[in-house]
Amino acid sequence: MTDLDSWVEALEAELDLPPGTIDVPAVLDLARDAAHAVARPAAPVTTYAVGFAAGLAAAGDLAASASSGPDATEKASGLAARWAAG
Numbered sequence: 001m002t003d004l005d006s007w008v009e010a011l012e013a014e015l016d017l018p019p020g021t022i023d024v025p026a027v028l029d030l031a032r033d034a035a036h037a038v039a040r041p042a043a044p045v046t047t048y049a050v051g052f053a054a055g056l057a058a059a060g061d062l063a064a065s066a067s068s069g070p071d072a073t074e075k076a077s078g079l080a081a082r083w084a085a086g
Contacts, residue, residue: 026073033077037084050076 001009008022027047034046053072 030073030077033080037080042080046076046080 004024008024009019011017012019012021030050031043031047035043038046050072
């Protein structure tokens with residue numbers, strides 16, 4: 001187990017999330033896309049926004065459900081790619 005694996009396990013426990021909730025490869029890919037296509041500070045902001053959208057959807061906010069989970073991740077990565085293309 002790496003430090004990151006240990007951190008994620010502890011973070012999920014601290015935030016009362018079921019084990020395995022955080023898709024680390026997806027989050028890292030999204031952060032990479034935002035950091036490289038926009039600017040480094042876009043990485044945490046983008047991952048937070050996608051997580052926030054997923055939280056709203058999980059809470060039953062129907063307006064946010066269309067932009068939650070994998071769909072929100074794909075939308076954010078697509079936006080970063082379009083942003084880089086100019």
